[in-house]
Amino acid sequence: MFEDIIGKMRGDFDIKPMEVMNLQPLVLAYIGDAVYETYIRTMLVVNKKTNVNTLHKMSVNYVKAKAQSDIVRRIMDKLNPDEQDVVRRGRNAKSVTVPKHAEITDYRYSTGFEALIGYLYLINQTDRLLEILRLSVEA
Numbered sequence: 001m002f003e004d005i006i007g008k009m010r011g012d013f014d015i016k017p018m019e020v021m022n023l024q025p026l027v028l029a030y031i032g033d034a035v036y037e038t039y040i041r042t043m044l045v046v047n048k049k050t051n052v053n054t055l056h057k058m059s060v061n062y063v064k065a066k067a068q069s070d071i072v073r074r075i076m077d078k079l080n081p082d083e084q085d086v087v088r089r090g091r092n093a094k095s096v097t098v099p100k101h102a103e104i105t106d107y108r109y110s111t112g113f114e115a116l117i118g119y120l121y122l123i124n125q126t127d128r129l130l131e132i133l134r135l136s137v138e139a
Contacts, residue, residue, distance in 0.1 A: 006035070010124050020122040025093040025115045028086065032118030037063055039133045062137065065102035068110035071136045078135065083116055090115025 020028075040062045044055050061067060072087055079087065091112035099107040113136075120129035 006121065006126055006129070010121060015122055017123045020119060025090040026095060026111070028118035029090050029111045029114035030118065031121060032114035032116065035121045036114060036117045043137065065099055065106045065110040068113045069106035072109050072113040075132065075135050086116050086119045087112035
């Protein structure tokens, strides 16, 4: 279900992989944040039949900077060199916003994770994107 929507949605836009590599890491993180949030919300709505307030609280446990930082550190050795490079670029990007409720190192690693998700989405690597998303929610 999710992969069909993502694939079809991405298919509406024409961007070459080389153009994606030239995007700023924070731009990749911007779109990656939305894709990851959509995946998490879809997973929770399908698996946890509950009210919106509870769903929101549950989703925060997945999308907060600390959780994403932990994810990217856990999966880093499963990433290929290009993917690791995207994470590094995202992690090293200088953001003008400062997180209120996160350590700066966690925030930077979470930006790297979101950049990776955005990168895989934009280069239309749906199978790899889903593999990374599934790894991200494993206990």
